[in-house]
Amino acid sequence: MRYQAALRSADARPLPLRRMARKEKICRCLEIAPVAPRRIYIRRRYFMQLQRNFRALPLINALWLIGRGAFMGINCTGCRDGSDLDVAFSMAFQPIIDISTGDVFAHEALVRGLSGEGAGHVLGQIKDHNRYAFDQQCRVKAIELAATLFDRQAPTKLSINFMPNAVYEPRACIRVTLATAMKTGFPLDRIIFEFTEDERLDTAHVLHILRTYRDMGFKTAIDDFGAGHAGLALLSQFQPDIVKLDMELIRDIDTNPVKRTIVRHTLAMLNDLGVVPLCEGVETTGELKVLRDLGVRLVQGYVLARPTFESLAATAELDGLFATAA
Template sequence: MGQGCQGCRDGEGFDLPFSMAFQPIVDLTTQTVFAHEALVRGPEGQGAGTILSRVADDNRYAFDQQCRVKALDLAGRLDLAGQGAKLSINFMPNAVYEPRACIRLTLATAMRTGFPLDAIIFEFTENERVDATHLLNILRTYRAMGFRTAIDDFGAGYAGLNLLAQFQPDIVKLDMDLIRGIDHDPVRRRIVRGLLEMLGDLDIQTVCEGVETADELATLAEMGVRYMQGYAIAAPAFERLASPAGFADAARAVA
């Protein structure tokens, strides 16, 4: 544990250079960007797989720390918070030993860049198997410190409804497999409607991610979905903030 905690303190131990792309999450109600998600890329914009394939147990802690720092540094340079948007950072629960100890570098970076804590969203994917007690401790600690929390890929992983029964995050991002082809799939529409109603009752914001076509976008808009992310709106932009292009389509769909 000592080695892992040392990695949390200084972020050393992952020597492969990498950078970030940013993909917007849009708010269709206000026609604004709600947040930008930081996505790992190679130093010249190569796909995430070129970096993630090098992450292993002995460097996971350092990689997770470096991702936070890189995302905050770039977001600060791009004045993301000054534009009224939030920053969504993916984190690895299995790379966190003790939440308050492992958050120190993040806090120091946020202070150095002037990034407000309440504009930072920490999201984790359900696809990583993790001890539920450990995960809940992380999420509750982050919330107490002023961060927002999000479950990514909801409906595709290990946590699901059992986690929601114990902790209600600020945001749930529905898995893209539920969104794919929803414009011509009544079963998917029924499932998504049910999830929207349930999450709304729990006062959780729902993001539909992986929206790739204008028809998917229009169908979701007609269903009352407020927050969306995907190529139909904007592709990830390497080391810059993308300008959403899907607002007009959504506006026409709900007109």
């Protein structure tokens, strides 16, 4: 089965070494192998030595994520499944609609407090020490809820936001996701991993994650395209399955000819690259109509449906909103 193949490819394997300056088994630690619990701190000078000593340069690049001149400590006992997370949360789901057919293309999983509090209530509790565990548990929670709520016979996809700075080595950090999908029977090709481009991100590391996820059968998406500083540069190196146009480009597009021109040319570019555009943050029927006239198929926003806590928006409600926008 595809799950087993993906798990095999994510298994921890010894990395080829020429020599080691010290005895810390850094690679095994980050591959989530059963090594003795310890904290490893690597200074910049030691990092440069590692680059000379290790042939596994992609891993070394993936390690160099956090801090200026030093790594944060990595606790091996807490980097398996995120089960030691000290923050309680759940998920809401917002549908992504194919407005050419009225079908639900996907649902995006959005973090919420246990009583439905907004994302800020949860994200404000995420710090460096629990970022990895939170990222892991977001994936687990989203897949488990989706497996319960989604129609198994429908091709509806699940969109999960991930934090690139919480992924040390993608094949190692994906193992809990794969195990959860296998346990719940949720197909890998129905999972979309999306991230927001950010000026603080290591582009090489992000590209490594996206390419790895694609190779393992997942769909990929860039969120808030047009808001960050490196959108086009990133797109020139990797073409994801989906690009989500930033809501600021969509806001008032029905009354702003400049935004219409920008979006029209962006859509043409994405079409030439074979990337599916998705317009998010659509809040009015006027915006929806313009996007439909421009040939946009995938739309997400309050005009269609708001996020619903631990449930899915009713199809009948969506049909009524389409009639209003006609």
